[in-house]
Amino acid sequence: MGAPTDDVIAFEGARIVYPGGAVAVEGLDLTVRRHELMVLVGPSGCGKSTTLRMVNRLVELTSGRVLVEGDDVARTDPVALRRRIGYVIQHVGLFPHRTVAQNVGTVPSLLGWSRERTRERTAELLDLVGLEPATYARRYPHQLSGGERQRVGVARALAADPPVLLMDEPFGAVDPIGRRRLQEEFWRIQRRVGTTVIFVTHDVDEAVKLGDRVVVMSKGGHVEQVADAVTLLARPAPGMVTDFIGAGRTARLLPITELAAEDLAEDLAADDGVAHDGAPVPAASRAGSAVGPAPAQPPLAPLALGDRLDAALAALVASGDGAVPVHDGAGRAVGTLTEAGLLRALRRAVAAASDD
Numbered sequence: 001m002g003a004p005t006d007d008v009i010a011f012e013g014a015r016i017v018y019p020g021g022a023v024a025v026e027g028l029d030l031t032v033r034r035h036e037l038m039v040l041v042g043p044s045g046c047g048k049s050t051t052l053r054m055v056n057r058l059v060e061l062t063s064g065r066v067l068v069e070g071d072d073v074a075r076t077d078p079v080a081l082r083r084r085i086g087y088v089i090q091h092v093g094l095f096p097h098r099t100v101a102q103n104v105g106t107v108p109s110l111l112g113w114s115r116e117r118t119r120e121r122t123a124e125l126l127d128l129v130g131l132e133p134a135t136y137a138r139r140y141p142h143q144l145s146g147g148e149r150q151r152v153g154v155a156r157a158l159a160a161d162p163p164v165l166l167m168d169e170p171f172g173a174v175d176p177i178g179r180r181r182l183q184e185e186f187w188r189i190q191r192r193v194g195t196t197v198i199f200v201t202h203d204v205d206e207a208v209k210l211g212d213r214v215v216v217m218s219k220g221g222h223v224e225q226v227a228d229a230v231t232l233l234a235r236p237a238p239g240m241v242t243d244f245i246g247a248g249r250t251a252r253l254l255p256i257t258e259l260a261a262e263d264l265a266e267d268l269a270a271d272d273g274v275a276h277d278g279a280p281v282p283a284a285s286r287a288g289s290a291v292g293p294a295p296a297q298p299p300l301a302p303l304a305l306g307d308r309l310d311a312a313l314a315a316l317v318a319s320g321d322g323a324v325p326v327h328d329g330a331g332r333a334v335g336t337l338t339e340a341g342l343l344r345a346l347r348r349a350v351a352a353a354s355d356d
Contacts, residue, residue, distance in 0.1 A: 007031040008163060008196040009055060013064035016050055016221070024050045025221030027064065037190050037197040039211035041204060043244065047221030048200045052166050055198065056085045069163055083107055086157030086165040086195070090172045092149050094141040100126070100152050101137040107160045125155040128189055147178035154186060158195065167199045171206070183209055204245055208233060209255055216241050229256045234350045253349050255310040259303060263345040264326055264335030303337060304329050309345055312337055 009032035016024040025047040032038045040048040053059045054066045057078045066073045073081055094103050104125055105118040113121070123133040129151040141149055150171060157165055170186075171179045187210055190197055201207050207214045208229035216224045216232070218240050225237040233249040233256075236242045245252075302325040303315055315324045316339060324337045 006034050008034050008036075008069055009198065010067040011051070011054070011064070012067070014051075014054055014061055014066055015063045016047070016054070016059060017062045023220050024059075025054075028221050028223065030215065030223060030226070032196060032198060033212075034196055035194045036212045037187075037199060037210060039199045039201060039207040039214045040217060041201055041207040041214060042217035042224075043219070044202060046217045046219050048202075048217055049168050051217075051221060052168055052198055052200050055164065055166055056082050056087060083110060083160065084162055084164070086160075086162040088150075088153050088157045088165070088167045088170045090169040092141075092153040094149060094152060094156070096141050098140075099137065100131070100139050100141075100144070101133075103141070103152055104155045104159055106156060111160055121159060122155075125158055126152075128158075128192070129155045130185060131155075145178075146174050147182055150174060150182055151185070154189070158189075158193065163196060165195045165197045167197060169200055169202070172201075179206075186210070205252060205255075208252055216244060230349050230352065250346065250350075253309070253346055254313060255308050257309045257345060257349040259305055259307050259309060259312050259326065259337065259345060260348070261305060261334060263337065263341045263348070265323075265338055265341060302327050302333075305334065309342065312342055312345075316342060 011028045011030045014028040015026055018024055028051060040051060042048055050059055054061060055068060055073065057073055057076075061074065068076075068081070068085070095106070098106075101119070101122050104122045105113075108118040108121060122137065126133045126136060131148065131151055136144075136148070136152075141152070144152065150173075153170070157167075171182045174182060183206060199210060211229055213226055213228055214232050215226050216237075218224050224239075225232065225241045227235075230253065232241075233245065233252050236245050236249065303312055304327050306329065312324070316322060316337065322339050325333055326335050326337050328334045
């Protein structure tokens, strides 16, 4: 075991040249921090998956080094290495003739865990990924939906509590609705368990939604920019990165920016009918308005501080009057969100990235 470090994975001049001379990855220098979810994104053929597979030696380096927890992977037994590293791919690769519980318990069994320990760990992980053990443990892969199989794949990869989890387009084969749910669930799981993750995708929206840092790569495994999601969207590097992210980058800030108290109007029932942010208050929202009570409408679920701006936008669209109450998470009202407040929140995110 190498010396302790905050960098769990380090690529040091890592280079892959295929037979015939084609360069897949050229001199990659990159570190992945402990507990970080790092996303590699870029066009097809840019070396994302090859970079991922260097870590568990599914491809061998031509030159340079890859270190995992300080150990040079080239000097580590590949079988032992792969048992320490979780690996999730697009089509999961579950064993079709083994139950869900047997699939999840594969690596613990290979490591010599007792049946009781394996059974307890399997139940714990099925709960974690949202699959009730009593319902799913004895099922076979063909009895599961695509999203359920992907959840089992994540549980199997986490079974032996690996220090590193590699994920190669893991949700690419799932329908759009299921994919969004899996993204949200996986983000929650990673925050809870703290596993260090390298995640490969070609989808910019997925990259900025999940990544603590996002690495944009171009052909030959060249790193064009490494940044947190907000900085990447607010200040993309000129040239390839700006072109790859596209013109809709401001809208992509919505699902990764949280609603803050400074975005709110404190009082929409002001006597003059004007909110503190200067936006007119809809008549139906004013206490004691001369126009009389508003027509009965289904109650809106209020937003909470910390909710993402995509949820805030959806609530505003559904509100009908351009104003949504916001609470502090404990049910106490703290203000109201208007369209002007939503724009202010977006400007705040961009300004914060520019200041950094």
